[in-house]
Amino acid sequence: MPAEFSGVTAVCKANIYFDGKVISHTLVDGAGKKITLGLIFAGSYAFNTGAPERMDMVAGVCRVKLAGQEGFVAYPAGTTFFVPGDSSFEIAVDEGIAEYICSFG
């Protein structure tokens, strides 16, 4: 799991969801691939996906339920999960702030 991304373009305007409970900054790497660095505050949120997403957990703990799954699975810092494209997932943080790297495509 990278600690940093070099040679990227960083977009200054943040992505804000659920009134600021989920926020991220967008990076675009040299190959044009989109990456977001995000924070999730306590709560439970549902997202749809367009492209497939790789989620690397940087800090904190989140629980994730992919579309069609029965229950939530916990992902602490240092773990990774994948969300199929054209799908959806629920993500919950019970306490503190979880941080992630989301790689699209």
Added chain:
Amino acid sequence: MPAEFSGVTAVCKANIYFDGKVISHTLVDGAGKKITLGLIFAGSYAFNTGAPERMDMVAGVCRVKLAGQEGFVAYPAGTTFFVPGDSSFEIAVDEGIAEYICSFG
């Protein structure tokens, strides 16, 4: 005011202050200059400075009182203020989320 920074290194771990009320992601440009992209949630906060700071407001509105100043001055999106090095300032957001670019040195 830039919409993006290209050719930078982006640090994945966010900077979190005041229990998440102020958060930012750090960029380092090609010349080694540090820049942060940040968000400020409603509240009032005091910061110390090491290096001088240039604050470009990307979204929302904040009010700022520099050390030694009598009152707060409002800075909406699109405006810029400067904080001397080895000093301090108070920054307040009354509603919504303010976003900034902080350039150090």
